[in-house]
Amino acid sequence: MNQQLRGLARTYLPILDWGRSYGRGELSGDLIAAVIVTVMLIPQSLAYALLAGLPAEVGLYASILPLVAYALFGTSRALAVGPVAVISLMTASALAPLNLSSVSEYVAAAGVLALLSGAMLLLMGALRLGVVANFLSHPVIAGFITASGLLIAASQLKHILGVPLHGHTLPEILLDLARHLGQINLATLVTGIVALAFLFWVRKGLAQVFHARLGLTKPLAATLARVGPIFAVIGTTLAAWVLNLPSLGVAVVGEVPTGLPPLGLSGVDWGLVPALIGPAALLSIIGYVESVSVAQTLATKRKQRIDPNQELIALGAANISSSLSGGYPVTGGFARSVVNFDAGAETPAAGVFTAVGLLVAALFLTPLLYFLPKATLAATIIVAVLSLVDLSILSRAWRYSRADFAAVFATIALTLLAGVEVGVASGVLISLLLFVWKTSRPHVAEVGQVPGSQHFRNILRHKVETDPGVVTLRIDESLYFANARRMEDLILNRVLRDRDSLRHVILMCSAVNEVDFSALESLEAINRRLDDLGVKLHLSEVKGPVMDRLARSHFLEDLTGRVFLSQYDAFAALRMNRADRM
């Protein structure tokens, strides 16, 4: 019993596992990684909060307790959770239709969204439903992330240009933009462009400077370069203060409350729950997929393992703690996790140290952010999300298969034109329908024996031996209701073409992984109809599980022909019979 409890505790609290052997080596790695990630996270968390339509400090709050919660429950050693771009966009899109009147109501609604999302993730984890995420195909995810990146970048143009934009779809944003083109604020535009240019240079240039001038190794230089955005923050904040840019119309972050995050849920309108359930579900699944794939990749590099179902629980706990400490929905982020990993984080303790760093920022640094231009934060977001945009997925999918292309194209087009929720839901639906459509039209080959071998190949592609009395059809798909009737027609038409000489039809089932009840009835119908035509039906190479199932019906007793273990046996036996008769 005690043993069992301890096992349970170790499953649900992985910290008991790595915490036990925590030593000085782990500590130094974790501390260095935490410093770098903290400096990287400060501007990012402020920027993503603005993207979600929330006050800047909400981003900081969402980067404190959630990191501690993940450190307790998470199975990845290097995942860094917090606000991320796509989830922030989805939060904005979920809150917009609520038409709330005050900022504090928005903040409370974002908390409810995080709470719902956390509860769903916990529930999925408890039910071990991590598999649900599998129904998001790679092209749909890639298309969705690319389209979201474009949407986010477009939506941030307002901060760079200093004009108000309100749309949540690309046409709305572009129309708004065209309407306000005359009102562009020059000082804001200059600030934004300088910040953008600096940040684009930082991505490549800063690492070279660190490497060439400071003599750091290339990987270390690359990792340190990830703190680059903080220089843009410091530079433009100083410029805004010294040059008094707000007087020229440059929007700045302004008053940010100092202190601990507010604990508990306050001012929550529980009437919002029904409207937020759907968005919370989509956001949870997208966040989970993004987080787990990052965690998986990093874990394998160090030959570690993650537990997908425990990850659901950890992300659920992170979101619930975010909702209880003034935050909004969070998940594991790609860029920050890679930085954390590269900077040497050994255990989730790095996340706790990062949380302490951000707590310090929330306690003492917020007054310094008064003059931080919103254009700088927008530039941070644009540079970050443009690295997510990968339109090559379109051409790669096109080259590989038209069905995958259709799914990715529809996801991108609908996300841009109709918003994130419609986009991702349609993508999932379209990929399921295309899969069913494909399996409903299976590849069927008429095969013959390769001379001098026991192999059977497509008669259209290979020079093979056939027999006028026997036709063998190899069915390259599981037999189920959507293709069962097609199979009936196909076999019947083939038999009627040679009805005078044909005596035997063999179905070669090496690729038939399943025969459902509809297909069983179709096989029975085929068997009866062929019998009416004086033709016997045989099966070959039927798999064990399929055979087990067929044996539960009357089919094998009613079958006019036999079931052969191998196609070679079948062909040899049936053509021999014919030879006897001649």
Place this chain on the structure above:
Amino acid sequence: MNQQLRGLARTYLPILDWGRSYGRGELSGDLIAAVIVTVMLIPQSLAYALLAGLPAEVGLYASILPLVAYALFGTSRALAVGPVAVISLMTASALAPLNLSSVSEYVAAAGVLALLSGAMLLLMGALRLGVVANFLSHPVIAGFITASGLLIAASQLKHILGVPLHGHTLPEILLDLARHLGQINLATLVTGIVALAFLFWVRKGLAQVFHARLGLTKPLAATLARVGPIFAVIGTTLAAWVLNLPSLGVAVVGEVPTGLPPLGLSGVDWGLVPALIGPAALLSIIGYVESVSVAQTLATKRKQRIDPNQELIALGAANISSSLSGGYPVTGGFARSVVNFDAGAETPAAGVFTAVGLLVAALFLTPLLYFLPKATLAATIIVAVLSLVDLSILSRAWRYSRADFAAVFATIALTLLAGVEVGVASGVLISLLLFVWKTSRPHVAEVGQVPGSQHFRNILRHKVETDPGVVTLRIDESLYFANARRMEDLILNRVLRDRDSLRHVILMCSAVNEVDFSALESLEAINRRLDDLGVKLHLSEVKGPVMDRLARSHFLEDLTGRVFLSQYDAFAALRMNRADRM
């Protein structure tokens, strides 16, 4: 050109084919069959019209022009179209929510339903979309027909008991019934029970009488016995007239207009179209599936073929002609087609002769129907539909597979509890979801070599040879997005279990019929992760079409291992390598 036109005409007008060689032999067979089917159809068409909530004569009208239209366009030699039970129930269920105030409005709305259904069938035929019907699985169809039969029988109790019932679901009907239990009309009940008893006896007994007393052959006697219901009609009509049953409260058919069917659409409210589109689509597909499976079965018995897409056109034409001649939706019926076939119908001309018979009935016999008790018609329906009820589908599906059972159970339960449309739509959805769910959890076997052979079998089921450096996984499913990530986890977990000795992983792909883009990316991820672990990934027995597709990506170049034509080659090569190293 002329040649081409003639070919087209022969495809779309099969009558040009069989009409050319029509002779005396065909004529006599067709005439005899037509007489029997006419006598069988008169009570049935009246009864089904009442079931659909329409005046009795609408049933007669729907059995005239549609038969001629099918004779022109249909490819089955023996199919008999007209009003059928399930389609009549679906018509009633489609018209009920419209809350129309007069009978003439109901008749016009039924005409619109037939027109819409006809147009949809024609369109599907022109687009060669007969495959859509394949998405109705056999268990869903069987469950739907059984549940509809129960619903129809329950709904007809009102005519047997002489009480008003209005419900369209089983709970509604039973509640109505309980409420009106005190108002049962005794004379009606006696008429109904006598008719029911006679009709149940007729099914078996009449054939024996014909065979034993009149010396007819058994098959001929069985066919002639199908006209039995006409005796119930004549007997109860005479009784109602002689005993003046209407004065005792027995409902009779009453005044039925004499004359030709009204031609053209009149009094149509086109505003009903949006409300009827959905029901028309469901009704078209159900009608088509029922009709085509009967046609298919009968055609094979005579080694003939039907063209599923041309059948769509023929049923479309039949429904449009029904809508233009005072009728309502029709399709090919099971019982009447079998009778037509057994009575010797050789060509669709039998349908034309039947139409003439029903025209004569509409012109001259309707005054004789005045005293026909509605209880007799209800009894006809009950006996006919109870033969459709087959609850054994539940136990057969349960024995064969739980997924099929779930689909059939849900279809039956939802059809009974929530009506025909919800029932069949849920059935289709549930079977699709279950299929996707099954394929998302494929069977994967670790295989080893059967000693002394080139065969590889599951190590859990067979005594096979394995190698500590090589693990071979046989994947029994196409790889696609819903199972791709699962495969990643599975392979990775297997490799991490033996990470010290393992050098090679072979994926045996003999049952992989497709690798979609998501699965390709998963394979790439597996390849990279195994590489991080120092393990090489190999493939064996990859199918041609899958290989063609993989070759369009970078995967084969990036693959750390090789692609082997056979699993035997793969195992031999890799275990040898290991032996070399030792």
